Amino acid sequence: MNDGTALPEPFAEIADDFHALGGKDRLQLLLEFSQSLPELPERYADHPELLEPVPECQSPIFLVTEVEGAGSEATARLFFSAPREAPTTRGFAAILAEALDGRSVGEVLATPDAVTGQLGLAEVVSPLRLNGMAGMLARIKRQIRAKATL
Template identity: 80%
Template sequence: MTAASAESAVPAALQEIADDFGQLTGKDRLQLLLEFSDGLPELPARYTDHPELLEPVPECQSPIFLATEVEGTGCEARVRLFFSAPPEAPTTRGFAGILAEGLDGLSAGEVLAVPLDVTGRLGLAEVVSPLRLRGMAGMLGRIQRQVRQKAQVPAA
């Protein structure tokens, strides 16, 4: 995959978020991450009442759980994302907020095409540890696995 095609695989909403982070310096990037933490949507009752339906993301240092819902099959299926992360884990909540805003409502094909290294494009390496960035990549990997299974899209 060329650099241009890798760039084009990033959905517009997620690329816009990456661009926003890229225009900021370290301290301001951390502040924007905290804003995404505050903006993480609440779980719907169907998940708060049944937390066993959420998948844990052990790659994250803080406890986070996620679920995907897929309407339809194949690459055109629509994807919905849901996250549970405690308020006392703002970095993890921020990562979840970025993924929710950048990927929720897209097609399965769009979500599956996102390169796992997209997390590095946010420029957060100077303000959060590599271990935390691996946690965000772990979230994306689990989202893509669930989408692939639920949308019945064969692995590339």
């Protein structure tokens, strides 16, 4: 399933769900994730300029993070804007939101960059699309590092 590196718990659960399915069903699960992406809170929906674009994604996606508290135990919050017409990208964003939103800054920053390749999606989506998810994770970590007082 992976390269020997243990997946962080929330990603492990998601990976198990994907690995338990065949290709067509994995795509269906990704679509289900896309439908569960939370809407942006008003403070960002009304001010899209506050969100950072993710040019690694083939579809227009934007994200912003917040840090509540201080130190590595502070809480990381993630917010995404992705068009409904881009279900793969929305699905990736929803997976990252489910796995990382509300976790500690330390947990988010400790997430291995390779986690996006260990979810069992390489068989059903292109490497270019997986690069988009990796780009989202890199931007999340960079923003969290910049906003956290460690």
